Amino acid sequence: MSIENVNLPDIGEGVTEGEMVSWLVAVGDSVEVDQPVAEIMTDKATVEVPSPIAGTVKELLVSEGDVVPIETAMLKVDTAGASASAAAAPKTAPAEPVANEPVAAAAPTPAANVASTSTIQPPVASSKVLATPSTRRLARELNIDINNIPGSGLAGRVTRDDVLSKSNGAGAVSAGTPMMKMPEIKVPQFNGSATGGEERVPLRGIRRKIAQQMQMTKQVVPHFTLMDEANVTELYKTRKKVKEIGASYGVKVTYLPFIMKALIATMREFPMFNASIDDNAEEIVYKKYFNIGFAADTPQGLLVPVVKNADQKTILQLAQEITELSNKARDGKLALDEMKGACITITNIGSVGGTYATPIINHPEVAIVGVYKMVDKPVFMDGKFKAAKVMNYTVTADHRLIDGAVAANFLNAFFKRIENPSHLLLDMI
């Protein structure tokens, strides 16, 4: 009889802990190699943890709801009696990532991760860069091109601190404390009804993560929301044409790619909308890249997939990527990386209902743009009423950085583009 521990593997992508959502096995169950044994929730993605060994489950060492650091023993497995063939049973599906893709990347079964490495091509320090090997590696690991960091040390040496401060500047905003000290808030006791009629469900997984994020943001960020109505008749016409062209490419072109393009052009005009506040450093971080998040309602809850470098993509490419990301979000297959690094978020709650909303910013972003239902309305123009396509928009901003008038100008500049899609041609790169 040989009892071995199964540890929570290193899930990669900087994740250090996960929350145990549910056990997929019970004591006495027999497990095969690579059989999922638990669901672990990390930073908005729920992943399945496979067992690296075969045998019989002897003991479960963590409880549902526990927050488990990586490399912590999760369960004990008796490997005696597990047939050799079961132990060697190969799992050959790394090409088709399943919901537990990030976990498959972990140490015991690294095969899946192999496929994902092909895109990493970090920069090599040029011969002129003065930095120690460990500093050069640190820069790579933070995805920073060390060749572009002006060194603060003697003879232009790039120090570890230079790299770290550049890293903060590049949008990897620390989770630090807000610049204003918050009073400790005492959460009042919830008293259940004495007569029953209630059901208690543990706050777990993505729901808990959403709860924490929203509570933190509302506490840290002073929100304000501006609302206005845009006449999008032209956009409606343009999109109708483009939709047919897109269809010939097999791509469903929605309004979202247009909204993204208009938003990016407007953000270029108003850089404070493409920024973050680094509370720890008391610095404003201006971003030179354009990653656009969009809220997706999924069976698991609210997820925000991110279109990376959206400024460098065509409307057709954006449309395609949005479709792909939405499908992944719906199927719970989004990788952590696909939900990270957004500069601003678009929420189209309006497609479900409501005329206006006051969304919560996706911290550390400083604004969120709300998009609402398109309706036919009479609009009084040139002395008479005309039928028009009208859409409501909101911009919710972080008042620490963005003042009301600036937000109003931002919305106007955005409308200039969204009401007249030809304007987007001028912004095209």
Place this chain on the structure above:
Amino acid sequence: MANKYDVCVIGAGPGGYVAAIRSAQLGFKTAIIEREALGGVCLNVGCIPSKAMITAAHFLHKAQHEAPKMGINISGIDLDMGKLVDWKQSVCDRMSKGVEQLLKGNKATIISGEATFKNQTTLSVKSSKGTEEVTADKFIIATGSRPIEIPGFKIDENEVCSSTGALAMTELPKKVVVIGGGYIGLEISSYLAKLGSEVEILEASDALLTGVADKDCVQVVARKLKKLGVKVNFNTFAKKYVKKGKSFEITAEVKGKETVFAADKILLTVGRKPNSDQMGLDKIGIELDQHGFIKVDPQMKTNLANIYAIGDIAGQPMLAHKASHEGVLVAEVLAGQNRVYDAKTVPAVIFTDPEIASAGMLESECKEQGYTDLKIAKFPFAANGRAVSMMEPDGFVKMIADKKTNVLLGVHIVGPEASNLISEAALAIEMGARLEDLALTIHPHPTLGETMMEAAEATLGHAIHMIQKPLKSKSNGGPTAHV
């Protein structure tokens, strides 16, 4: 399907076995295939055995020529070449066994046999036991290089030897002709001369170690070769040889004229070429460069997404330690770590007498990189107490720095233990050190290492144990640039 692996390494030299160990450490199911002995050329017929022979020859030479000067008279010195070769072999076997233990201890599967790609994901491995198939998600090609031949000279390791045959000789040849004055030729020439062979080198160019070593360094070695009785013929192109009784006549062209050299052993050391014409690499479409090296990106990936290449087969410099560095790198890349080949320097060592070692750039390379103003100085081992007390006063440490910033760009050492001294220089260059960093680091006395500190001081213009021009300023200890 037992032969399915996450990572399969082909070739167990200093690149391959390191890649396999790191892969296994990172949790990959790893296999490593070797057609000859674990450790590859380096451990079995290259670096390690040649160092054993060089050490023995150096020892013999010292006993014969230097010990008497120290008052030690040894009579009846006798060389048992058979026993020497046995000892050398025991060194190799011990190291190779060590590699085997490390691989097994890390749970990498060792497969003996010759691997050929059937397709991009499957190898067929032929051994005495038959043929088996091995499949893997990722392959790491680390199959190294082999000696180049020239027309008229086919390596049979008997009449014409590569380094492999030379190291295996159980009888010391009386007269050896070495074709090629590169580092392998010079290392073997020096030890054979010390053991008692008459050695003649035929070099096609007009200098030894062309392009690989600092010219001033080479001069010191050339002088010592002459002292050892090694004759060097430049501009000499070996054309053919014929057997005359037990010995050979080598015909070479020297400035248009034919010259004949006699020898009873011929060594061919004109360079090495990558083994990229093997394993069916052409069949699966691996791209090579014009020199036959596999083309790789800074993460050692070939044009095929699941195949990586490291070491000699992946490009110059063909050095074991570069291969090992790449071995670690590639395994970590496969594990999704953010890695890239980003070394500033691959130090090089040549075990001539005295040894030559270098890190960083040659003077000419500094100029090519746009460093127009350089500070260059040498510090001689003759001014170092330890070197003199070892009766090894030949040679120097030469440093090259950027004049504006004093940042160290290149270090070239010729002298005792140059091979062991160069690591400090490599570290200094990787760290972006300035001359002051070396000069201000206290180096223990009495050691050869002091020459590094002194050379840095000399390059700054004020070495202690060497007469240099007077200091310009009394107050701050010299003309130190503060940038």
